[in-house]
Amino acid sequence: MTDAGAALERAFHDEWARVLAALARHVGVGPAEEATADAFAAAAAAWPRDGVPDRPGAWLAVTARRRAVDRIRRDRAQTRRAEAAGTLRALEAQGDPDPDEDETAVPDDRLRLIFTCCHPALDPAVRVALTLRAAGGLSTREIARAFLLPEPTVAQRIVRAKRKIAVAGIRYAVPADHDLPDRLASVLDVLYLVFNEGYEASAGPVLDRPDLSAEALRLTRLLCVLMPDEAEVLGLLALMLLTDARRAARVGPGGGLVPLAEQDRTRWDRRAIAEGTGALERALSRRIPGPFQVQAAIAALHAAAPSDAATDWPQIAALYGRLAQLAPSPVVELNRAVALTFAGDPAAGRALLEAVREPLGRYVPLHAADAELHRRAGDDAAAIAAYDRALDLSANDAQRAELTRRRARLSGPA
Amino acid sequence: MEYALLLYGPTTGGPSPEEAAAEHPRWTAYTQELIDAGVHRGGQALQWLDTATTVRERGGERLLSDGPFAETKEALAGFYLIDVPDLDTAIEWAAKIPLVGRGSVEVRPIMNVGAAA
Numbered sequence: 001m002t003d004a005g006a007a008l009e010r011a012f013h014d015e016w017a018r019v020l021a022a023l024a025r026h027v028g029v030g031p032a033e034e035a036t037a038d039a040f041a042a043a044a045a046a047w048p049r050d051g052v053p054d055r056p057g058a059w060l061a062v063t064a065r066r067r068a069v070d071r072i073r074r075d076r077a078q079t080r081r082a083e084a085a086g087t088l089r090a091l092e093a094q095g096d097p098d099p100d101e102d103e104t105a106v107p108d109d110r111l112r113l114i115f116t117c118c119h120p121a122l123d124p125a126v127r128v129a130l131t132l133r134a135a136g137g138l139s140t141r142e143i144a145r146a147f148l149l150p151e152p153t154v155a156q157r158i159v160r161a162k163r164k165i166a167v168a169g170i171r172y173a174v175p176a177d178h179d180l181p182d183r184l185a186s187v188l189d190v191l192y193l194v195f196n197e198g199y200e201a202s203a204g205p206v207l208d209r210p211d212l213s214a215e216a217l218r219l220t221r222l223l224c225v226l227m228p229d230e231a232e233v234l235g236l237l238a239l240m241l242l243t244d245a246r247r248a249a250r251v252g253p254g255g256g257l258v259p260l261a262e263q264d265r266t267r268w269d270r271r272a273i274a275e276g277t278g279a280l281e282r283a284l285s286r287r288i289p290g291p292f293q294v295q296a297a298i299a300a301l302h303a304a305a306p307s308d309a310a311t312d313w314p315q316i317a318a319l320y321g322r323l324a325q326l327a328p329s330p331v332v333e334l335n336r337a338v339a340l341t342f343a344g345d346p347a348a349g350r351a352l353l354e355a356v357r358e359p360l361g362r363y364v365p366l367h368a369a370d371a372e373l374h375r376r377a378g379d380d381a382a383a384i385a386a387y388d389r390a391l392d393l394s395a396n397d398a399q400r401a402e403l404t405r406r407r408a409r410l411s412g413p414a
Numbered sequence: 415m416e417y418a419l420l421l422y423g424p425t426t427g428g429p430s431p432e433e434a435a436a437e438h439p440r441w442t443a444y445t446q447e448l449i450d451a452g453v454h455r456g457g458q459a460l461q462w463l464d465t466a467t468t469v470r471e472r473g474g475e476r477l478l479s480d481g482p483f484a485e486t487k488e489a490l491a492g493f494y495l496i497d498v499p500d501l502d503t504a505i506e507w508a509a510k511i512p513l514v515g516r517g518s519v520e521v522r523p524i525m526n527v528g529a530a531a
Contacts (some may be wrong), residue, residue, distance in 0.1 A: 058418075104505035121501060121505070167520075167523055168501050168523050169415040169417075169500045169501045169504070169523060170500070170501045170502075171499070171501065171502055175502070176502075179502070
Protein backbone atom coordinates (compact mmCIF):
# COMPACT_ATOMS: atom_id res chain seq x y z
CA MET A 1 0.00 0.00 0.00
CA THR A 2 1.24 3.51 -0.79
CA ASP A 3 1.89 6.06 1.94
CA ALA A 4 -1.20 7.97 0.87
CA GLY A 5 -3.29 4.80 0.90
CA ALA A 6 -2.11 3.86 4.38
CA ALA A 7 -2.64 7.41 5.66
CA LEU A 8 -6.11 7.44 4.19
CA GLU A 9 -7.00 4.17 5.84
CA ARG A 10 -5.63 5.36 9.17
CA ALA A 11 -7.52 8.66 8.82
CA PHE A 12 -10.64 6.72 8.05
CA HIS A 13 -10.41 4.81 11.31
CA ASP A 14 -9.28 7.74 13.43
CA GLU A 15 -11.09 10.70 11.92
CA TRP A 16 -14.28 9.69 10.12
CA ALA A 17 -16.56 9.74 13.17
CA ARG A 18 -14.78 12.72 14.73
CA VAL A 19 -15.11 14.87 11.58
CA LEU A 20 -18.73 13.84 10.98
CA ALA A 21 -19.72 14.31 14.61
CA ALA A 22 -18.24 17.80 14.88
CA LEU A 23 -19.95 18.91 11.68
CA ALA A 24 -23.31 17.36 12.61
CA ARG A 25 -23.55 19.81 15.51
CA HIS A 26 -24.08 22.59 12.93
CA VAL A 27 -25.74 20.93 9.96
CA GLY A 28 -27.35 17.77 11.37
CA VAL A 29 -26.37 14.11 10.97
CA GLY A 30 -27.55 13.64 7.37
CA PRO A 31 -25.78 16.59 5.72
CA ALA A 32 -22.70 15.95 7.89
CA GLU A 33 -22.53 12.35 6.68
CA GLU A 34 -22.71 13.49 3.04
CA ALA A 35 -20.09 16.22 3.49
CA THR A 36 -17.73 13.86 5.35
CA ALA A 37 -18.03 11.31 2.56
CA ASP A 38 -17.21 14.14 0.10
CA ALA A 39 -14.14 15.08 2.14
CA PHE A 40 -12.80 11.52 2.20
CA ALA A 41 -13.39 11.22 -1.55
CA ALA A 42 -11.44 14.48 -1.99
CA ALA A 43 -8.62 13.09 0.16
CA ALA A 44 -8.51 9.92 -1.91
CA ALA A 45 -7.97 12.08 -5.00
CA ALA A 46 -5.64 14.71 -3.51
CA TRP A 47 -3.34 12.88 -1.12
CA PRO A 48 -1.66 10.53 -3.62
CA ARG A 49 -1.12 13.56 -5.92
CA ASP A 50 -0.18 16.32 -3.46
CA GLY A 51 1.14 14.27 -0.56
CA VAL A 52 -0.43 13.53 2.81
CA PRO A 53 -1.12 16.72 4.80
CA ASP A 54 0.73 17.21 8.10
CA ARG A 55 -2.49 16.97 10.05
CA PRO A 56 -4.88 14.76 8.12
CA GLY A 57 -7.69 15.22 10.65
CA ALA A 58 -7.65 19.01 10.35
CA TRP A 59 -7.46 18.77 6.54
CA LEU A 60 -10.51 16.50 6.50
CA ALA A 61 -12.45 18.67 8.96
CA VAL A 62 -11.85 21.83 6.93
CA THR A 63 -12.67 20.10 3.66
CA ALA A 64 -15.85 18.54 5.07
CA ARG A 65 -16.97 21.92 6.37
CA ARG A 66 -16.39 23.57 3.00
CA ARG A 67 -18.31 20.81 1.27
CA ALA A 68 -21.16 21.27 3.75
CA VAL A 69 -21.22 24.99 2.98
CA ASP A 70 -21.24 24.25 -0.76
CA ARG A 71 -24.12 21.83 -0.34
CA ILE A 72 -26.15 24.31 1.72
CA ARG A 73 -25.57 27.06 -0.87
CA ARG A 74 -26.66 24.74 -3.64
CA ASP A 75 -29.76 23.59 -1.77
CA ARG A 76 -30.72 27.01 -0.55
CA ALA A 77 -33.54 27.45 -2.99
CA GLN A 78 -35.30 24.37 -1.71
CA THR A 79 -34.64 24.66 2.00
CA ARG A 80 -35.81 27.19 4.48
CA ARG A 81 -33.61 30.16 3.70
CA ALA A 82 -33.46 31.78 7.11
CA GLU A 83 -32.34 28.52 8.67
CA ALA A 84 -29.76 27.85 5.96
CA ALA A 85 -28.35 31.37 6.34
CA GLY A 86 -28.00 30.83 10.09
CA THR A 87 -26.17 27.55 9.55
CA LEU A 88 -23.85 29.17 7.01
CA ARG A 89 -23.06 32.01 9.41
CA ALA A 90 -22.27 29.51 12.17
CA LEU A 91 -20.01 27.46 9.91
CA GLU A 92 -18.20 30.51 8.52
CA ALA A 93 -17.77 32.05 11.97
CA GLN A 94 -15.78 29.00 13.00
CA GLY A 95 -12.95 29.88 10.64
CA ASP A 96 -10.26 27.39 9.76
CA PRO A 97 -8.72 25.62 12.74
CA ASP A 98 -5.43 26.96 14.07
CA PRO A 99 -2.77 24.56 12.77
CA ASP A 100 -0.93 24.75 16.11
CA GLU A 101 -4.03 23.94 18.10
CA ASP A 102 -3.96 20.66 19.95
CA GLU A 103 -6.42 18.34 18.26
CA THR A 104 -7.71 17.04 21.59
CA ALA A 105 -8.92 20.57 22.38
CA VAL A 106 -11.56 20.26 19.66
CA PRO A 107 -14.81 19.21 21.34
CA ASP A 108 -15.45 15.53 20.79
CA ASP A 109 -19.02 15.11 19.55
CA ARG A 110 -18.81 11.39 18.84
CA LEU A 111 -20.90 10.54 21.87
CA ARG A 112 -23.73 12.77 20.61
CA LEU A 113 -23.42 11.08 17.24
CA ILE A 114 -23.69 7.56 18.67
CA PHE A 115 -26.69 8.43 20.84
CA THR A 116 -28.46 10.13 17.94
CA CYS A 117 -27.89 7.14 15.63
CA CYS A 118 -29.30 4.80 18.30
CA HIS A 119 -32.32 6.93 19.21
CA PRO A 120 -35.25 4.67 20.16
CA ALA A 121 -37.56 6.65 17.87
CA LEU A 122 -35.70 4.94 15.00
CA ASP A 123 -36.45 1.34 14.06
CA PRO A 124 -33.81 -1.07 15.45
CA ALA A 125 -32.68 -2.18 11.98
CA VAL A 126 -32.36 1.48 11.02
CA ARG A 127 -30.29 2.22 14.14
CA VAL A 128 -27.85 -0.53 13.21
CA ALA A 129 -27.42 0.66 9.62
CA LEU A 130 -27.07 4.32 10.59
CA THR A 131 -24.60 3.63 13.41
CA LEU A 132 -22.37 1.58 11.10
CA ARG A 133 -22.58 4.24 8.41
CA ALA A 134 -22.22 7.44 10.45
CA ALA A 135 -20.18 6.32 13.45
CA GLY A 136 -18.39 3.36 11.86
CA GLY A 137 -17.79 4.83 8.41
CA LEU A 138 -18.88 1.64 6.62
CA SER A 139 -20.25 2.19 3.14
CA THR A 140 -23.81 1.23 2.27
CA ARG A 141 -22.38 -1.58 0.16
CA GLU A 142 -20.28 -2.93 3.03
CA ILE A 143 -23.25 -2.87 5.42
CA ALA A 144 -25.41 -4.65 2.86
CA ARG A 145 -22.75 -7.32 2.35
CA ALA A 146 -22.26 -7.79 6.07
CA PHE A 147 -25.97 -8.38 6.71
CA LEU A 148 -26.59 -10.21 3.43
CA LEU A 149 -29.16 -7.58 2.47
CA PRO A 150 -29.77 -5.96 -0.90
CA GLU A 151 -27.85 -2.69 -1.12
CA PRO A 152 -30.97 -0.61 -1.93
CA THR A 153 -32.60 -1.86 1.30
CA VAL A 154 -29.70 -0.55 3.37
CA ALA A 155 -29.49 2.68 1.39
CA GLN A 156 -33.20 3.25 1.93
CA ARG A 157 -32.87 2.65 5.68
CA ILE A 158 -30.10 5.21 5.95
CA VAL A 159 -31.92 7.80 3.85
CA ARG A 160 -35.04 7.33 5.94
CA ALA A 161 -33.09 7.60 9.19
CA LYS A 162 -31.40 10.85 8.15
CA ARG A 163 -34.72 12.29 7.04
CA LYS A 164 -36.50 11.32 10.22
CA ILE A 165 -33.74 12.78 12.42
CA ALA A 166 -34.01 16.09 10.57
CA VAL A 167 -37.78 16.31 10.11
CA ALA A 168 -38.96 14.82 13.41
CA GLY A 169 -36.55 16.95 15.43
CA ILE A 170 -34.38 14.26 17.03
CA ARG A 171 -31.94 16.33 19.04
CA TYR A 172 -28.22 15.97 18.42
CA ALA A 173 -27.32 15.47 22.04
CA VAL A 174 -26.33 13.09 24.77
CA PRO A 175 -29.59 12.36 26.64
CA ALA A 176 -30.41 13.98 29.95
CA ASP A 177 -29.52 12.03 33.12
CA HIS A 178 -33.06 10.70 33.68
CA ASP A 179 -33.13 9.24 30.15
CA LEU A 180 -29.55 8.01 30.12
CA PRO A 181 -30.02 4.43 31.37
CA ASP A 182 -32.69 3.62 28.76
CA ARG A 183 -30.89 5.42 25.97
CA LEU A 184 -27.55 3.83 26.81
CA ALA A 185 -29.22 0.42 26.82
CA SER A 186 -30.39 1.12 23.26
CA VAL A 187 -26.82 2.00 22.20
CA LEU A 188 -25.37 -1.13 23.84
CA ASP A 189 -28.05 -3.32 22.25
CA VAL A 190 -27.15 -1.98 18.80
CA LEU A 191 -23.44 -2.64 19.36
CA TYR A 192 -24.09 -6.14 20.71
CA LEU A 193 -26.37 -6.94 17.78
CA VAL A 194 -23.65 -5.87 15.34
CA PHE A 195 -21.09 -7.95 17.25
CA ASN A 196 -23.29 -11.04 17.25
CA GLU A 197 -24.10 -10.73 13.57
CA GLY A 198 -20.36 -10.75 12.88
CA TYR A 199 -19.72 -13.58 15.32
CA GLU A 200 -22.45 -15.80 13.89
CA ALA A 201 -21.22 -15.11 10.38
CA SER A 202 -17.67 -16.09 11.31
CA ALA A 203 -18.60 -19.78 11.08
CA GLY A 204 -20.61 -19.61 7.89
CA PRO A 205 -19.49 -18.96 4.34
CA VAL A 206 -17.55 -15.80 5.07
CA LEU A 207 -16.69 -14.68 1.54
CA ASP A 208 -15.73 -11.07 1.92
CA ARG A 209 -18.19 -9.92 4.53
CA PRO A 210 -16.68 -7.05 6.51
CA ASP A 211 -15.79 -8.02 10.06
CA LEU A 212 -18.74 -6.69 12.02
CA SER A 213 -17.41 -8.08 15.31
CA ALA A 214 -14.22 -6.04 14.93
CA GLU A 215 -16.29 -2.96 14.08
CA ALA A 216 -18.55 -3.46 17.12
CA LEU A 217 -15.50 -3.94 19.33
CA ARG A 218 -13.94 -0.76 17.97
CA LEU A 219 -17.09 1.28 18.65
CA THR A 220 -17.48 -0.25 22.12
CA ARG A 221 -13.88 0.61 22.96
CA LEU A 222 -14.57 4.15 21.83
CA LEU A 223 -17.66 4.26 24.03
CA CYS A 224 -15.54 3.07 26.99
CA VAL A 225 -13.21 6.03 26.44
CA LEU A 226 -16.11 8.48 26.06
CA MET A 227 -18.12 7.13 29.05
CA PRO A 228 -15.47 5.75 31.41
CA ASP A 229 -17.81 5.63 34.40
CA GLU A 230 -20.51 3.43 32.86
CA ALA A 231 -20.17 -0.10 34.22
CA GLU A 232 -22.36 -1.67 31.54
CA VAL A 233 -20.23 -0.25 28.71
CA LEU A 234 -17.20 -1.97 30.24
CA GLY A 235 -19.36 -5.05 30.81
CA LEU A 236 -20.27 -5.17 27.12
CA LEU A 237 -16.62 -4.74 26.12
CA ALA A 238 -15.68 -7.60 28.44
CA LEU A 239 -18.44 -9.81 27.04
CA MET A 240 -17.35 -9.13 23.45
CA LEU A 241 -13.68 -9.79 24.18
CA LEU A 242 -14.34 -12.99 26.12
CA THR A 243 -16.68 -14.27 23.41
CA ASP A 244 -14.38 -13.25 20.56
CA ALA A 245 -11.49 -15.07 22.30
CA ARG A 246 -13.19 -18.38 21.38
CA ARG A 247 -13.62 -17.48 17.72
CA ALA A 248 -10.81 -19.64 16.30
CA ALA A 249 -11.79 -22.68 18.38
CA ARG A 250 -15.48 -22.65 17.54
CA VAL A 251 -15.02 -23.54 13.88
CA GLY A 252 -14.00 -27.12 13.12
CA PRO A 253 -11.76 -28.27 10.27
CA GLY A 254 -14.81 -28.89 8.06
CA GLY A 255 -16.20 -25.42 8.79
CA GLY A 256 -18.84 -26.73 11.21
CA LEU A 257 -19.53 -25.24 14.63
CA VAL A 258 -17.72 -26.82 17.57
CA PRO A 259 -19.76 -26.68 20.80
CA LEU A 260 -18.14 -25.00 23.78
CA ALA A 261 -17.72 -28.30 25.64
CA GLU A 262 -15.62 -29.79 22.82
CA GLN A 263 -13.52 -26.76 21.87
CA ASP A 264 -9.73 -27.01 21.94
CA ARG A 265 -9.08 -24.55 24.76
CA THR A 266 -5.45 -24.06 23.75
CA ARG A 267 -6.81 -22.22 20.71
CA TRP A 268 -8.59 -19.62 22.83
CA ASP A 269 -7.04 -16.18 22.56
CA ARG A 270 -5.38 -15.67 25.95
CA ARG A 271 -4.67 -11.99 25.31
CA ALA A 272 -8.33 -11.26 24.57
CA ILE A 273 -9.31 -13.24 27.69
CA ALA A 274 -6.89 -11.24 29.85
CA GLU A 275 -8.17 -7.95 28.45
CA GLY A 276 -11.80 -9.04 28.80
CA THR A 277 -11.29 -10.20 32.36
CA GLY A 278 -9.58 -6.91 33.19
CA ALA A 279 -12.48 -4.94 31.69
CA LEU A 280 -14.94 -7.04 33.69
CA GLU A 281 -13.06 -6.42 36.93
CA ARG A 282 -13.10 -2.67 36.28
CA ALA A 283 -16.84 -2.87 35.49
CA LEU A 284 -17.65 -4.80 38.66
CA SER A 285 -15.62 -2.38 40.79
CA ARG A 286 -18.20 0.32 39.87
CA ARG A 287 -20.78 -1.69 41.83
CA ILE A 288 -23.63 -0.92 39.38
CA PRO A 289 -24.85 -4.35 38.25
CA GLY A 290 -26.26 -4.92 34.78
CA PRO A 291 -27.06 -7.72 32.34
CA PHE A 292 -23.93 -7.31 30.19
CA GLN A 293 -21.68 -7.58 33.23
CA VAL A 294 -23.44 -10.77 34.33
CA GLN A 295 -23.10 -12.30 30.85
CA ALA A 296 -19.43 -11.29 30.80
CA ALA A 297 -18.95 -12.92 34.21
CA ILE A 298 -20.41 -16.16 32.83
CA ALA A 299 -18.09 -15.96 29.81
CA ALA A 300 -15.15 -15.29 32.17
CA LEU A 301 -15.92 -18.45 34.16
CA HIS A 302 -15.88 -20.49 30.95
CA ALA A 303 -12.63 -18.80 29.92
CA ALA A 304 -11.02 -19.59 33.28
CA ALA A 305 -12.02 -23.28 33.31
CA PRO A 306 -9.27 -25.73 32.29
CA SER A 307 -11.91 -28.07 30.82
CA ASP A 308 -15.66 -28.33 30.39
CA ALA A 309 -15.89 -30.78 33.31
CA ALA A 310 -13.84 -28.49 35.56
CA THR A 311 -16.16 -25.51 34.87
CA ASP A 312 -17.66 -23.79 37.91
CA TRP A 313 -21.23 -24.74 36.96
CA PRO A 314 -22.82 -23.85 40.34
CA GLN A 315 -21.48 -20.31 39.97
CA ILE A 316 -22.68 -20.13 36.35
CA ALA A 317 -26.15 -21.34 37.39
CA ALA A 318 -26.22 -18.65 40.10
CA LEU A 319 -25.22 -15.99 37.55
CA TYR A 320 -28.01 -17.08 35.19
CA GLY A 321 -30.34 -16.69 38.15
CA ARG A 322 -29.07 -13.15 38.61
CA LEU A 323 -29.46 -12.49 34.88
CA ALA A 324 -33.05 -13.74 35.03
CA GLN A 325 -33.73 -11.06 37.65
CA LEU A 326 -32.05 -8.25 35.68
CA ALA A 327 -33.33 -9.19 32.21
CA PRO A 328 -35.99 -11.92 32.47
CA SER A 329 -36.37 -14.14 29.41
CA PRO A 330 -37.19 -17.80 28.77
CA VAL A 331 -33.83 -18.23 26.97
CA VAL A 332 -32.00 -17.19 30.15
CA GLU A 333 -34.07 -19.72 32.10
CA LEU A 334 -33.16 -22.41 29.58
CA ASN A 335 -29.46 -21.67 30.05
CA ARG A 336 -29.97 -21.77 33.81
CA ALA A 337 -31.66 -25.17 33.48
CA VAL A 338 -28.62 -26.55 31.64
CA ALA A 339 -26.17 -25.00 34.13
CA LEU A 340 -28.12 -26.41 37.09
CA THR A 341 -28.02 -29.88 35.55
CA PHE A 342 -24.28 -29.65 34.91
CA ALA A 343 -23.86 -28.35 38.46
CA GLY A 344 -25.31 -31.60 39.76
CA ASP A 345 -28.98 -30.76 40.28
CA PRO A 346 -30.74 -32.51 37.36
CA ALA A 347 -34.17 -32.38 39.03
CA ALA A 348 -34.06 -28.58 39.27
CA GLY A 349 -32.71 -28.38 35.70
CA ARG A 350 -35.48 -30.58 34.33
CA ALA A 351 -38.19 -28.63 36.17
CA LEU A 352 -36.89 -25.31 34.83
CA LEU A 353 -36.66 -26.64 31.27
CA GLU A 354 -40.24 -27.92 31.40
CA ALA A 355 -41.34 -24.47 32.59
CA VAL A 356 -40.06 -22.83 29.39
CA ARG A 357 -41.02 -25.60 26.97
CA GLU A 358 -44.22 -23.78 26.01
CA PRO A 359 -42.76 -20.33 25.12
CA LEU A 360 -39.66 -21.87 23.45
CA GLY A 361 -41.50 -24.64 21.60
CA ARG A 362 -40.04 -23.67 18.23
CA TYR A 363 -36.57 -22.78 19.56
CA VAL A 364 -34.04 -25.40 18.37
CA PRO A 365 -31.66 -24.98 21.37
CA LEU A 366 -34.52 -25.93 23.72
CA HIS A 367 -34.85 -29.33 22.10
CA ALA A 368 -31.05 -29.78 21.91
CA ALA A 369 -30.83 -29.00 25.64
CA ASP A 370 -33.76 -31.31 26.34
CA ALA A 371 -31.86 -34.09 24.53
CA GLU A 372 -28.66 -33.41 26.48
CA LEU A 373 -30.52 -33.49 29.80
CA HIS A 374 -32.17 -36.82 28.87
CA ARG A 375 -28.80 -38.25 27.76
CA ARG A 376 -27.23 -37.31 31.10
CA ALA A 377 -30.15 -38.97 32.88
CA GLY A 378 -29.44 -42.14 30.86
CA ASP A 379 -32.64 -41.98 28.81
CA ASP A 380 -31.30 -42.35 25.25
CA ALA A 381 -34.72 -42.98 23.70
CA ALA A 382 -36.09 -39.68 25.03
CA ALA A 383 -32.86 -37.93 23.95
CA ILE A 384 -33.24 -39.23 20.38
CA ALA A 385 -36.87 -38.09 20.28
CA ALA A 386 -35.75 -34.61 21.41
CA TYR A 387 -33.00 -34.48 18.73
CA ASP A 388 -35.61 -35.42 16.14
CA ARG A 389 -37.78 -32.51 17.24
CA ALA A 390 -34.73 -30.21 17.02
CA LEU A 391 -33.91 -31.49 13.52
CA ASP A 392 -37.51 -30.95 12.40
CA LEU A 393 -37.25 -27.28 13.38
CA SER A 394 -33.71 -26.50 12.19
CA ALA A 395 -33.16 -24.99 8.76
CA ASN A 396 -29.47 -24.22 9.27
CA ASP A 397 -27.07 -26.73 7.64
CA ALA A 398 -24.24 -26.36 10.15
CA GLN A 399 -26.68 -26.73 13.04
CA ARG A 400 -28.34 -29.79 11.47
CA ALA A 401 -24.98 -31.46 10.94
CA GLU A 402 -24.07 -30.92 14.58
CA LEU A 403 -27.44 -32.22 15.83
CA THR A 404 -27.21 -35.29 13.61
CA ARG A 405 -23.68 -36.00 14.87
CA ARG A 406 -24.80 -35.82 18.51
CA ARG A 407 -27.88 -37.93 17.85
CA ALA A 408 -25.71 -40.62 16.20
CA ARG A 409 -23.73 -41.03 19.44
CA LEU A 410 -26.78 -42.34 21.25
CA SER A 411 -27.88 -45.94 21.26
CA GLY A 412 -31.36 -46.50 19.91
CA PRO A 413 -33.31 -46.64 16.65
CA ALA A 414 -31.26 -45.00 13.87
CA MET B 415 -40.88 22.76 16.61
CA GLU B 416 -44.57 22.06 16.46
CA TYR B 417 -45.89 18.55 16.94
CA ALA B 418 -49.36 17.03 16.81
CA LEU B 419 -49.97 14.47 19.52
CA LEU B 420 -52.61 12.22 17.95
CA LEU B 421 -54.55 10.28 20.55
CA TYR B 422 -55.77 6.83 19.59
CA GLY B 423 -58.15 4.94 21.86
CA PRO B 424 -59.49 1.39 21.66
CA THR B 425 -62.74 1.21 19.67
CA THR B 426 -64.18 -1.36 22.09
CA GLY B 427 -63.85 -1.90 25.81
CA GLY B 428 -63.20 1.74 26.65
CA PRO B 429 -63.84 3.24 30.07
CA SER B 430 -67.38 3.19 31.50
CA PRO B 431 -69.11 6.58 31.94
CA GLU B 432 -68.18 6.46 35.63
CA GLU B 433 -64.53 5.70 34.83
CA ALA B 434 -64.48 8.44 32.19
CA ALA B 435 -65.91 10.92 34.71
CA ALA B 436 -63.31 9.87 37.25
CA GLU B 437 -60.57 10.37 34.66
CA HIS B 438 -61.77 13.83 33.69
CA PRO B 439 -59.71 15.77 36.28
CA ARG B 440 -56.51 14.16 34.97
CA TRP B 441 -57.24 15.49 31.47
CA THR B 442 -57.96 18.97 32.80
CA ALA B 443 -54.77 18.88 34.83
CA TYR B 444 -52.71 17.69 31.86
CA THR B 445 -54.05 20.41 29.56
CA GLN B 446 -53.39 23.01 32.26
CA GLU B 447 -49.82 21.71 32.61
CA LEU B 448 -49.27 22.21 28.85
CA ILE B 449 -50.66 25.76 29.12
CA ASP B 450 -48.55 26.58 32.21
CA ALA B 451 -45.42 25.31 30.44
CA GLY B 452 -46.20 27.64 27.53
CA VAL B 453 -46.20 24.82 24.97
CA HIS B 454 -49.95 24.42 24.33
CA ARG B 455 -51.03 25.49 20.82
CA GLY B 456 -54.37 23.74 20.63
CA GLY B 457 -56.22 20.51 21.01
CA GLN B 458 -59.64 18.88 21.02
CA ALA B 459 -61.32 15.67 22.00
CA LEU B 460 -63.47 14.00 19.36
CA GLN B 461 -66.96 12.56 19.70
CA TRP B 462 -67.42 8.78 19.60
CA LEU B 463 -66.49 6.93 16.46
CA ASP B 464 -70.10 5.94 15.68
CA THR B 465 -70.96 9.61 15.13
CA ALA B 466 -68.49 9.85 12.23
CA THR B 467 -69.45 10.41 8.59
CA THR B 468 -66.95 9.60 5.85
CA VAL B 469 -66.94 11.69 2.67
CA ARG B 470 -65.46 10.71 -0.69
CA GLU B 471 -65.78 11.98 -4.20
CA ARG B 472 -65.52 9.46 -7.02
CA GLY B 473 -66.21 10.24 -10.68
CA GLY B 474 -67.61 13.64 -9.71
CA GLU B 475 -70.08 12.05 -7.36
CA ARG B 476 -70.15 12.69 -3.63
CA LEU B 477 -70.29 9.50 -1.59
CA LEU B 478 -71.17 9.49 2.08
CA SER B 479 -70.93 6.60 4.47
CA ASP B 480 -72.09 6.31 8.03
CA GLY B 481 -69.14 5.56 10.25
CA PRO B 482 -65.36 5.70 10.15
CA PHE B 483 -63.12 5.32 7.09
CA ALA B 484 -61.88 1.91 8.23
CA GLU B 485 -62.68 -0.61 10.91
CA THR B 486 -59.75 -0.60 13.32
CA LYS B 487 -58.92 -1.65 16.87
CA GLU B 488 -57.83 1.89 17.71
CA ALA B 489 -59.31 5.11 16.37
CA LEU B 490 -58.43 8.79 16.55
CA ALA B 491 -60.00 10.16 19.72
CA GLY B 492 -58.47 13.61 19.92
CA PHE B 493 -55.30 15.63 19.52
CA TYR B 494 -53.05 18.20 21.07
CA LEU B 495 -50.88 20.66 19.22
CA ILE B 496 -47.70 21.56 21.09
CA ASP B 497 -44.61 23.68 20.45
CA VAL B 498 -41.45 22.24 22.04
CA PRO B 499 -37.73 22.26 21.20
CA ASP B 500 -37.33 18.66 20.03
CA LEU B 501 -38.74 15.15 19.68
CA ASP B 502 -37.51 14.01 23.10
CA THR B 503 -39.54 16.78 24.76
CA ALA B 504 -42.58 15.95 22.63
CA ILE B 505 -42.26 12.29 23.67
CA GLU B 506 -42.09 13.33 27.33
CA TRP B 507 -45.38 15.21 26.96
CA ALA B 508 -46.96 12.36 24.98
CA ALA B 509 -46.05 9.88 27.71
CA LYS B 510 -47.99 11.94 30.29
CA ILE B 511 -51.30 11.81 28.40
CA PRO B 512 -53.87 9.86 30.48
CA LEU B 513 -54.70 7.68 27.45
CA VAL B 514 -51.23 6.05 27.01
CA GLY B 515 -52.09 3.24 29.41
CA ARG B 516 -54.90 1.85 27.26
CA GLY B 517 -54.44 3.44 23.82
CA SER B 518 -51.53 5.09 22.05
CA VAL B 519 -50.26 8.51 21.16
CA GLU B 520 -48.68 9.20 17.78
CA VAL B 521 -46.18 12.06 17.78
CA ARG B 522 -46.11 13.75 14.37
CA PRO B 523 -44.07 16.82 13.43
CA ILE B 524 -46.13 19.56 11.79
CA MET B 525 -45.26 20.40 8.20
CA ASN B 526 -44.78 24.15 8.09
CA VAL B 527 -46.09 24.59 4.56
CA GLY B 528 -46.37 28.36 4.72
CA ALA B 529 -43.11 29.05 6.57
CA ALA B 530 -40.66 28.69 3.69
CA ALA B 531 -39.96 32.41 3.39
